[in-house]
Amino acid sequence: MMSDERKEHEDGLKPGERADRRVRADAKRNLDGLLQAALTVFATSGVDAPVREIAEKAGVGIGTVYRHFPERSDLVVAVFRREIDACADAALILAAEHAPGEALARWMQRFVDFIAAKRGLAAALHSGNPAFDALPAYFQQRLQPALRSLLDAAAAAGEVRTDIAAEDLLNAAASLSMHAYAQGSEHARRMVSLLVDGLRYGAVQR
Numbered sequence: 001m002m003s004d005e006r007k008e009h010e011d012g013l014k015p016g017e018r019a020d021r022r023v024r025a026d027a028k029r030n031l032d033g034l035l036q037a038a039l040t041v042f043a044t045s046g047v048d049a050p051v052r053e054i055a056e057k058a059g060v061g062i063g064t065v066y067r068h069f070p071e072r073s074d075l076v077v078a079v080f081r082r083e084i085d086a087c088a089d090a091a092l093i094l095a096a097e098h099a100p101g102e103a104l105a106r107w108m109q110r111f112v113d114f115i116a117a118k119r120g121l122a123a124a125l126h127s128g129n130p131a132f133d134a135l136p137a138y139f140q141q142r143l144q145p146a147l148r149s150l151l152d153a154a155a156a157a158g159e160v161r162t163d164i165a166a167e168d169l170l171n172a173a174a175s176l177s178m179h180a181y182a183q184g185s186e187h188a189r190r191m192v193s194l195l196v197d198g199l200r201y202g203a204v205q206r
Contacts, residue, residue: 031068034058035082038075043120047076073131076124080135084142087114091146101159104150105196108173109142112192115177116185143170160199169199 005110017165018030037058069075070089094103118125130193148166155162173192180188 008021022149030060032082034060034065034068035075035079039079039083039117039120042076042115044176045123047072047121070111070129073124073129076121077131077135077188078149080118080121080125080132081138083114083117084139088142088146091150095150095153099159100153100157104154104199105193106162107147107150108192108196110190111147111170111173112185112188113179115174116181116188119178119181140167155203161202162204163202164199169195 034054038054041054041057047054051062051065054075057064058065065075069078087110089109091103094106094110098106125135127130144166147170151160151166151169153165154160156163173195176191176195177188180191
């Protein structure tokens with residue numbers, strides 16, 4: 001077993017600091033699990049689902065939920081922001097793993113998944129509660145640059161046309177997905193796939 005002194009030398013942390021880091025990592029995992037559980041419950045039971053149902057799904061006590069999120073709106077906001085962040089962060093991952101056109105196409109399908117998650121939160125987001133007023137701006141601030149980077153790379157590679165506004169494409173895909181989901185998730189995916197195919201018309205080949 002590695003001695004504390006050797007561990008401290010190799011990672012630059014004292015034993016107490018390592019313990020604090022582990023506690024923070026565990027706390028983050030627990031919080032992520034709670035937010036994922038809330039998202040799942042909201043999708044099946046609506047945003048007015050009992051807190052007990054969310055706590056049981058997450059494997060925590062009700063007190064833990066209220067300690068992190070004193071108001072239901074706090075939980076809804078946290079779930080929504082988490083989904084926005086995950087969708088935005090996926091752009092960098094996909095760009096590193098795939099060719100520009102493929103990365104764009106895959107991210108648009110990831111965006112369809114985000115819209116599906118958003119459907120479960122729709123009742124709260126459109127309730128008029130001022131707690132949700134900042135969410136549309138956060139959506140634009142995170143997702144527009146993410147999509148813009150993918151569009152620019154695909155356009156530079158000659159795989160899509162150059163005159164596409166990220167905001168227009170987000171709005172088109174969101175509107176298309178919301179309506180298509182009435183016929184199932186696969187139908188929504190097909191419709192957005194067709195939308196992405198249309199972006200290739202007029203592309204300047206490099």
